[in-house]
Amino acid sequence: MSEQTLxxxxxxxxxxxxxxxxxxxxxxxQEVVNHDDGATANIAEFLxxxxxxxxxxxxxxxAMVKYGYYGQQTFQIGPELQEMFCQTSxxxxxxxxxxxxxxxxxxxxxxxxxxxxxxSRTQWHNVKGAYVVxxxxxxxxxxxxxxxxxxxGPGDDATVWAKxxxxxxxxxxxxxxKYLDWLFDPSQGARMNNDAMVEGTPTIETTLEMRxxxxxxxxxxxxxxxxxxxxxxxxKKMPNDRHALLTKKLAGAKNAGKKKKLQRQLVKLSKATVxxxxxxxxxxxxxLRSSPSVKRAQWVRGHWHRYWTGKGRSVLVxxxxxxxPRNMDAxxxxxxxxxxxxxxPDAF
Numbered sequence: 574m575s576e577q578t579l580x581x582x583x584x585x586x587x588x589x590x591x592x593x594x595x596x597x598x599x600x601x602x603q604e605v606v607n608h609d610d611g612a613t614a615n616i617a618e619f620l621x622x623x624x625x626x627x628x629x630x631x632x633x634x635x636a637m638v639k640y641g642y643y644g645q646q647t648f649q650i651g652p653e654l655q656e657m658f659c660q661t662s663x664x665x666x667x668x669x670x671x672x673x674x675x676x677x678x679x680x681x682x683x684x685x686x687x688x689x690x691x692x693s694r695t696q697w698h699n700v701k702g703a704y705v706v707x708x709x710x711x712x713x714x715x716x717x718x719x720x721x722x723x724x725x726g727p728g729d730d731a732t733v734w735a736k737x738x739x740x741x742x743x744x745x746x747x748x749x750x751k752y753l754d755w756l757f758d759p760s761q762g763a764r765m766n767n768d769a770m771v772e773g774t775p776t777i778e779t780t781l782e783m784r785x786x787x788x789x790x791x792x793x794x795x796x797x798x799x800x801x802x803x804x805x806x807x808x809k810k811m812p813n814d815r816h817a818l819l820t821k822k823l824a825g826a827k828n829a830g831k832k833k834k835l836q837r838q839l840v841k842l843s844k845a846t847v848x849x850x851x852x853x854x855x856x857x858x859x860x861l862r863s864s865p866s867v868k869r870a871q872w873v874r875g876h877w878h879r880y881w882t883g884k885g886r887s888v889l890v891x892x893x894x895x896x897x898p899r900n901m902d903a904x905x906x907x908x909x910x911x912x913x914x915x916x917x918p919d920a921f
Contacts, residue, residue: 577681577683577701578701578719579645579647579679579681579702579843579845580633580637580679580701580702580704580717581637581640581641581645581679581845582843582845584637614638616631616634616635616638616639617631617632617634617635618631620634620635628734629732629733629734630732632713632715632732632734633704633715633717633732633734635706635708635713636677636704636706636713636715637704639676639677639704639706640677640678640679640704640706642677643675643676643677643678644675644846645679645843645844645845645846646674646675646677646678646679646845646846646848647678647679647680647681647845647846647847647848648678648679648680648681648797648847648848648849648850649681649682649683649811649847649848649849649850650680650681650682650793650797650850650851651683651684651849651850651851651852651855652683652684652685652686652855653854653855653858653859653862654850654851654854654855654858655682655685655686655789655793656686656858656896657854657858657875657895657896658792658793658796658797658800658875659788659789659790659792659793659796660792660872660874660875660896661792661796661874661875661876661877661893661895661896662750662874662875662876662877663748663749663750663753663792663795663796664748664749664750664751664876665748665877666749666795666799666877667743667879668739668742668743669889670798670799670802670879670889670891671712671739671795671798672798672802673705673707673798674798674801676706676707677704677705677706677707678704678705679702679703679704679705679845680702680703680704680705680790680793680794680797681701681702681847682700682701682702682703682793685699685700685701687699687700687785687786687789687790688700688718688782688786689716689718689731689732689733689783689786690731690733690779690782690783691718691721691730691731692731694723695720695721695723695724695729695730695731696721696723697718697721698718698719698720698721698730698731699718699719699721700716700717700718700786700790701717701718701719702716702717703715703716703717703790703794704717705794708736710738710739710740711736711737711738711739712736712737712739712794713734713735713736714734714735714736714737714787714790714791714794715732715733715734716732716733716734716786716787716790717730717731717732718730718731718732718733733783733786733787735756735757735787735791737752737753737756737791749795753788753791753792754788757784757787757788758784796875796893797850799877799891799893800850800851800891800893802890802891803890803891803892803893804890806850807850807851807852807853807854808848808849808850809848809849809852810846810847810848811847811848811849822835854895861898872896872897872898872899873896873897873898873899874896875893875894875895875896876894877891877892877893877894878891878892878894879891879892880892
């Protein structure tokens with residue numbers, strides 16, 4: 574299982590008092606997650622305009638509903654892979670390559686180095702995770718930053734959202750890397766948002782740091798989507814050992830009080846399906862980066878190639894060349910396979 578609390582589980586665990594906004598969100602989730610319209614409902618707009626929710630709570634609630642509707646699918650990406658993904662260019666990534674594994678899923682980001690702004694009182698919060706939701710033409714990213722040393726209690730955290738229009742990206746700009754640079758340029762009015770950014774006038778330093786965080790996280794999300802389509806993605810579904818243990822104890826319990834206690838504990842356990850990504854890559858890159866000689870080397874940015882395979886070369890297969898130090902013995906790990914190569918010079 575994940576080594577840290579997932580946002581969805583965090584909301585379920587806290588906010589038991591009816592007057593707390595988090596409790597309202599929790600009750601709403603219980604009503605809507607399994608509803609037939611859970612996948613298609615325009616929840617954020619309803620909550621903002623009909624229920625008076627703050628924008629960040631409206632977007633995060635919609636993300637949670639759709640995450641729950643699709644089975645709480647979670648991908649855990651370690652710090653080394655986070656860095657590799659954010660250093661991998663999205664230049665020339667075609668729209669047809671953006672095949673999400675699920676219409677809504679969660680990125681669990683342990684030891685994430687990036688921060689988001691929570692307002693002048695709590696200021697910067699470390700990113701713990703992010704929802705990725707396909708919302709019509711838009712790719713919605715909702716980022717959660719947990720409480721920090723200035724927080725006064727549960728829920729005193731930070732949430733940031735941003736929406737990428739795929740039509741605008743590919744039809745008007747033609748390149749996701751260029752589009753994201755344009756989208757998050759401070760002159761565009763800080764298109765990445767949270768309540769703190771909307772209510773006040775952020776400094777240029779705050780805006781630039783938020784811009785960098787959002788760019789990094791979008792690169793992580795898109796590169797994960799591409800990585801999962803490679804022929805040999807390294808994935809490991811994590812068993813819920815705690816659930817198995819409590820189930821076994823419950824089956825053998827004879828005391829009624831003990832049974833109720835075990836049942837309560839089972840209800841509180843995470844129901845997320847957690848898949849860890851690139852465990853061996855994490856280990857290899859950690860060793861590589863810890864070498865003094867490599868730290869001084871110039872790193873080559875990661876990038877994608879595309880190959881057409883199969884009968885009539887009709888199947889598009891992405892191949893990842895991950896970041897690696899130039900002129901070093903360590904080389905990028907790539908798949909050693911035969912491909913029918915598209916003679917087009919276009920890179921992916």
